[in-house]
Amino acid sequence: xxxxxxxxxxxxxxxxxxxxxxxxxxxxxxxxxxxxxxxxxxxxxxxxxxxxxxxxxxxxxxxxxxxxxxxxxxxxxxxxxxxxxxxxxxxxxxxxxxxxxxxxxxxxxxxxxxxxxxxxxxxxxxxxxxxxxxxxxxxxxxxxxxxxxxxxxxxxxxxxxxxxxxxxxxxxxxxxxxxxxxxxxxxxxxxxxxxxxxxxxxxxxxxxxxxxxxxxxxxxxxxxxxxxxxxxxxxxxxxxxxxxxxxxxxxxxxxxxxxxxxxxxxxxxxxxxxxxxxxxxxxxxxxxxxxxxxxxxxxxxxxxxxxxxxxxxxxxxxxxxxxxxxxxxxxxxxxxxxxxxxxxxxxxxxxxxxxxxxxxxxxxxxxxxxxxxxxxxxxxxxxxxxxxxxxxxxxxxxxxxxxxxxxxxxxxxxxxxxxxxxxxxxxxxxxxxxxxxxxxxxxxxxxxxxxxxxxxxxxxxxxxxxxxxxxxxxxxxxxxxxxxxxxxxxxxxxxxxxxxxxxxxxxxxxxxxxxxxxxxxxxxxxxxxxxxxxxxxxxxxxxxxxxxxxxxxxxxxxxxxxxxxxxxxxxxxxxxxxxxxxxxxxxxxxxxxxxxxxxxxxxxxxxxxxxxxxxxxxxxxxxxxxxxxxxxxxxxxxxxxxxxxxxxxxxxxxxxx
Amino acid sequence: xxxxxxxxxxxxxxxxxxxxxxxxxxxxxxxxxxxxxxxxxxxxxxxxxxxxxxxxxxxxxxxxxxxxxxxxxxxxxxxxxxxxxxxxxxxxxxxxxxxxxxxxxxxxxxxxxxxxxxxxxxxxxxxxxxxxxxxxxxxxxxxxxxxxxxxxxxxxxxxxxxxxxxxxxxxxxxxxxxxxxxxxxxxxxxxxxxxxxxxxxxxxxxxxxxx
Numbered sequence: 001x002x003x004x005x006x007x008x009x010x011x012x013x014x015x016x017x018x019x020x021x022x023x024x025x026x027x028x029x030x031x032x033x034x035x036x037x038x039x040x041x042x043x044x045x046x047x048x049x050x051x052x053x054x055x056x057x058x059x060x061x062x063x064x065x066x067x068x069x070x071x072x073x074x075x076x077x078x079x080x081x082x083x084x085x086x087x088x089x090x091x092x093x094x095x096x097x098x099x100x101x102x103x104x105x106x107x108x109x110x111x112x113x114x115x116x117x118x119x120x121x122x123x124x125x126x127x128x129x130x131x132x133x134x135x136x137x138x139x140x141x142x143x144x145x146x147x148x149x150x151x152x153x154x155x156x157x158x159x160x161x162x163x164x165x166x167x168x169x170x171x172x173x174x175x176x177x178x179x180x181x182x183x184x185x186x187x188x189x190x191x192x193x194x195x196x197x198x199x200x201x202x203x204x205x206x207x208x209x210x211x212x213x214x215x216x217x218x219x220x221x222x223x224x225x226x227x228x229x230x231x232x233x234x235x236x237x238x239x240x241x242x243x244x245x246x247x248x249x250x251x252x253x254x255x256x257x258x259x260x261x262x263x264x265x266x267x268x269x270x271x272x273x274x275x276x277x278x279x280x281x282x283x284x285x286x287x288x289x290x291x292x293x294x295x296x297x298x299x300x301x302x303x304x305x306x307x308x309x310x311x312x313x314x315x316x317x318x319x320x321x322x323x324x325x326x327x328x329x330x331x332x333x334x335x336x337x338x339x340x341x342x343x344x345x346x347x348x349x350x351x352x353x354x355x356x357x358x359x360x361x362x363x364x365x366x367x368x369x370x371x372x373x374x375x376x377x378x379x380x381x382x383x384x385x386x387x388x389x390x391x392x393x394x395x396x397x398x399x400x401x402x403x404x405x406x407x408x409x410x411x412x413x414x415x416x417x418x419x420x421x422x423x424x425x426x427x428x429x430x431x432x433x434x435x436x437x438x439x440x441x442x443x444x445x446x447x448x449x450x451x452x453x454x455x456x457x458x459x460x461x462x463x464x465x466x467x468x469x470x471x472x473x474x475x476x477x478x479x480x481x482x483x484x485x486x487x488x489x490x491x492x493x494x495x496x497x498x499x500x501x502x503x504x505x506x507x508x509x510x511x512x513x514x515x516x517x518x519x520x521x522x523x524x525x526x527x528x529x530x531x532x533x534x535x536x537x538x539x540x541x542x543x544x545x546x547x548x549x550x551x552x553x554x555x556x557x558x559x560x561x562x563x564x565x566x567x568x569x570x571x572x573x574x575x576x577x578x579x580x581x582x583x584x585x586x587x588x589x590x591x592x593x594x595x596x597x598x599x600x601x602x603x604x605x606x607x608x609x610x611x612x613x614x615x616x617x618x619x620x621x622x623x624x625x626x627x628x629x630x631x632x633x634x635x636x637x638x639x640x641x642x643x644x645x646x647x648x649x650x651x652x653x654x655x656x657x
Numbered sequence: 658x659x660x661x662x663x664x665x666x667x668x669x670x671x672x673x674x675x676x677x678x679x680x681x682x683x684x685x686x687x688x689x690x691x692x693x694x695x696x697x698x699x700x701x702x703x704x705x706x707x708x709x710x711x712x713x714x715x716x717x718x719x720x721x722x723x724x725x726x727x728x729x730x731x732x733x734x735x736x737x738x739x740x741x742x743x744x745x746x747x748x749x750x751x752x753x754x755x756x757x758x759x760x761x762x763x764x765x766x767x768x769x770x771x772x773x774x775x776x777x778x779x780x781x782x783x784x785x786x787x788x789x790x791x792x793x794x795x796x797x798x799x800x801x802x803x804x805x806x807x808x809x810x811x812x813x814x815x816x817x818x819x820x821x822x823x824x825x826x827x828x829x830x831x832x833x834x835x836x837x838x839x840x841x842x843x844x845x846x847x848x849x850x851x852x853x854x855x856x857x858x859x860x861x862x863x864x865x866x867x868x
Contacts (some may be wrong), residue, residue, distance in 0.1 A: 631803070632744065632795045639791040646760075646784075650767050 004056045004071040004125065006045035007079065011121040013038030014086075018114025021099070022107060028099055032090055035114055039087030042121060046076035046083070050487040057127070067128040068189055073490040074258070075124040077334050078244075078251050081341030082124070085243045086117040088345070088466035089236040095460050096352055097149075097234050109149050109234065116142040116240065123248060129178035129188040136174065136248075140167040143245055146237045147229045159228035162605075166225040170215030174252070177208045181259065192259055199264040206267050209256040210274075217249025218301045219308060220278040224605025227285075230297035231361065235352025238293060239345035242300040247337050250307055254333075257315065258495060265319040269417035272312030276424025278305030281577070283431040287438070287569045288576035288600050291361045293351050295439055296344065299387060302428055303340045306399065307333045309421050313405045318496050322412065326496040327503050328405030331488045336398035338484075339477065343386040343395060346470035350380035353463060354443065357456040363442045363565045365452050370444040372456040377444045379467035382474045384440045388433035392518030394477035397511075399429060434572060442565035449559055479518060482511035566598060578603040659700040663693050664782045667816070668758065671789040674809060675750040678740060680802060683793075684728050687808045690786075691720030694812055697819055701776070716815070724808065724841055731801060745796040757788030779820060786813030800851055804844045811837045 017034035020026045049055065050073060057070035071079075093113065099106035119138035126132040144167070148160035182188050184201070196202060210219070218226045226246075230238045257263060282301030289295035310333025317325025351361075353376045358366055370377040386393035402425060409418040448454055458464065477484065485508060489501035573579060582597045601607050670690045677683050695717035703709045743750065761784030768780060790810025794803055 632797075635791065635794045639788075639795060642787075642791070643760075646764055650764060653767070 001056045001058070003045040003049050003053055004058050004069055006041050007071055007121060007125060008058070008069065010038040010042035010045070010083070011118045011125075013041065014114045014118040014121065018111045018118065021110035021114065024107075028094070028110075031110060031114070032094065035090045035117070036087050038117070039083040039090075042079050042083040043087075045071065046079040049073060049076040050080070050490055052490075062128070062130065066187070066189060067131055069122075069125040069131075070127045071125060072494050074251070074254060074494045077337070077487075077491045078124045078247060079121065081247070081338055082117065082120050082240075082244045085240050085341055085345045088349075088469060089113070089240050092239075092349055092352070092463050092466045093234070093236045095462050096236055096356060105149050108145065109237070112142040112145040113237065113240075116146060116245070120244060120248060124251065127190045129182055129190065132190070133171070133175065133178060137171060139245065139248065140164075140171065143167075143241060146241075147233045149234055149237070150232065153232075155228070156232040159225075159232040163225045163229040166215050166222070170212050170222075173208060173212030173215075177205065177212055177256070180205060180208065181256070185259075190255070190259055193261060195261040199262070202260050202262060203264040203267055205260065206253075206257060206263065209253050210271060213249040213252035213256075215249070217246055217253070217308065218278070218282075218304050219249075219274055220281055220305075221604060223278070223282070223301050224602055224609065226301060227294050227297040227602065230300065231291055231293040235293070235348050235355060238296070238351075239348035242297065242348060243341035243345040246300060246304055247307075247341070250304070250311065250333070250337065253311060254330075254495060257318075258497075263315045263318045265316070268312045268315030268317075268319055270312070271315060272309050272417045272421050275305045275308030275310075275312055276421045276428075278302070278308060279428040280305070280424050280431075280575075283428045283435060284572075284575040285578055285600075285603070286435040287431060287572050288579040290363050290565065290600070292354070292363050292439060292443060293348070293361050295363075295435065296347050296351060299347075299432065299435065300340075300344060302432060303336065303344065303387075306402065306425065306428065307336050307340070309425065310334075310336060310398075310402055310405075312417070313402065313409065313421070314492075314495060316409060316417070317405075320412075322409075323496075323499050323502055324506075325405055325409055325412075326499050327489075327492055327506075328401050328408065330492045330495045331503050332398050332401030332405060334488055334491050335401060335481075335484070336395065339386065339394040339398050339474075342470055342473050342477065343383040343393070346383040346467055346474065347380065347387065349463070349467045349470070350376055350383065353459045353467070354456070356459055356463075358452045360452050363439070365450040366443050366456075367446045367449040367453055367559075367562070368444070369448075369453060369456055372453070373444075373458045375458045375464050376467070379464065379471045380444075381440065382471045384436045386474045386478075388436050389429045390433070391514075392478045392522055393474050394481070397478060397481045397514070399425065431572065431575060434569065438565050438568045441563070441568065446562045447559045449562075449564075479515050482508050482515065485511065578607070660697060660776055661778055663697055663700055664776070664778045664816075667693055667812075668782050668785055671758070671786055671809070672751065672754055674789060674805070675754045675792060676747050678747060680740070680799070681732070683802060683805050684725065687805045687812075688721060688725050690809065690812050691724070692717055694815055694819075695720055697816070701819070719837065720808075724837075727841060728801070728804075742798045742802075743796050744798060750792060750796060753792055754785075754789055757792065758785040761785045761788060779816060783813045783816035783820075786810075786816060789813070800844070800847065804841060807840055807844065808837070811840070 013034045017031045017038065020034060021028065021031035049071060055070065055072040057068055059066060059068050061067060090113070093109070097106055097109055099110060116139060119135050119142060123132065123135035123139060126135055144160055144164045147163055148156060150156045151160070178188070181190065181193070184193050184196075184205075185191055211222075215222045215225075230242060233241060279302045282298050282303075282305055286295050286298035286302060289298060310329050310331075313329030314326050314333060315329070317323070317327075317329055353373065354366065354369065355361060357373060358369075360366065382393055386395045389395045389399045403422070406418045406422045406425065410422065485504040486501070489503050492499055492503070493501065569576070573581075578600050580599055580601065582599075584594045584596075586594060667690055670686050670693070674683055674686045674690075677686065695713055698704075698709050698713045745753070758781070762781045764784060765777075765781035787810060790806050790808075790813055793806030793809055795806075797803055797806060
């Protein structure tokens, strides 16, 4: 009771903060303080629940119908990243997007940011179809306004409209889902459904959930709104969109699956395969991006694919009553949700710092920023290692869960999806390492590629602080993961009723050993670094300033001679489906001047969907003639409809007997 | 006996409405129809219910006094010509109205009625009035004559509502009256705005607003 009240109070704080920031002359400090207070309340409640507090609920009535808010371990698992990233983003946004900007965009940004966090908090508590849909729409609409913050730019407007259309299509499916659930359970309250005789119904509900929530989670054919929306939004908004809002899709899928008495066997394998394809697709396109925020967005698609693989694995375990598969699959998914929230918001904050300092999102215009922005580079580096799933950082462990689960299921006779999952996960991990080597190398190493990078500087402390906190958490979670195992066990108990708490008992020893090895490695790296660094420190500081970052045998390298991001990623061109290059054929001993052009188009959204939609619109335009603008004609339509209905009532009795 | 007479008069006034070529005549017929229907509950012998009497008085007051008052003001303000100016000729309108009345008789014959309804003519009359209102709305060009059509349409709905008057009187009638009032009010404003914007009240000009 206390916990759910605390979380509700937190949503109230965020809402009050949002309203306060919308009113002029209210000091910004007040609004920020309210938001941070809300975050602390919710974090406290969620942690209390995950470390052993009982699940608590609140029953009330909406227009005479019973409704329920409930805080259980699954909700708490999602509230944790929401309020961590939400609070840090609030601090970050103070100086990143000052309130006094033109067009009042600063004010509307703060308002919708608070509304978004409050709506998502409500969403994670709702156990009533209607309340859930209302919170879902509130979230979707505030995200639309957040994406469109810079609405004076046409590409931003376009991105936000595409997002709105996609999210509403998803809501349409979700409405159908809510109605279906209500028909099954006899009310809008979300309670466990009775066991059914046909697995088709449960499969249908799950597939509808995957399709409806998949729009939000960016699963493969439904992802196309995501890159441009994330690239267009202000960076701390991109962070919360990527770190939490995409995960509401996963939350919905998981929540609906907890209502079902059973999960049909095929669904888990299908979701696993879909997740693997999504991960590969996301990372392949991430490799092809020049826009570093778009790169991060595609990497989010990859990570959501990995999370979906975990959910699929957990469902397979639930269908076959295999406790280890459930534990590893669901545990890996939830753990990866936390980890992705940590490192992806860190990366987006870093990207925001770069954008703030240089004003461009083009990687090829930057370079050598580690010298100009040392703090940013240092803070972003752990996230780059984490996203590539390298130890000792956090994402390594969550992917390790999945690897163990996939190998286990390979041994237990569900081979096709597990094999595909293993290959997909390994390939995605390797390609992510390449993509982020490119990201870090092109942006922070080498020499500046244009004037823009020359005047870059580290951001103010209020922007560095959130990055430092997240970087510290990335490392701390990587080393102290054994502390999180009991928390994950509690979440798994919600997702798979009756599953024993396996993770804490079974993996603790492994995690201790891993942490020890990682600590040893860290110490080795630190020693090696000191050893390598020794001779450099011997060179006088005045001479150091002139040395290039990376000499590689060239005495006097020019800027244009270094690798560009695109040339670095060129070797992996076959996995970049959206990249088109145009290169003229060079003939003769002395060919004339020629130019090489490379362009990226989103393979599904822009190449496949856009021309078809344009054709559809052209066809639908013919119906414009039905709308002549004369009032009597519209009234005539009403009259004809009325007549039609009446005549139908006349003949119905005769026709149908 | 008396209700049947009133209903017959209502149906007759439908025909007069579509056949008249003068705006002021059309308004007068619509007002007459409204007053006739306002008296219906009393004629049906429902005078023993106080609230029904009250609502009947309200209906007569609104339809017999307030709405004509609004019409007169609008006529004075916008200087409309007297011609009704229809899309469809008067003869054709009359035939369509007759067709609608016939159809509604046919329909009412086939509609299941609440057992114990005494006035068999009420349903066909209300449907016929509805059709007449629609016909006026669709076929007349001026904004003011369209308001007349709207008024007739509402009369039809009112007549239909009388079937239920004993079961849910306040709800039905207050709803209808409020609806009518708001409708006329809004259309009055619209008429004025059309005149200001286009210097005429011909609704054809509204097509220019199409995007």
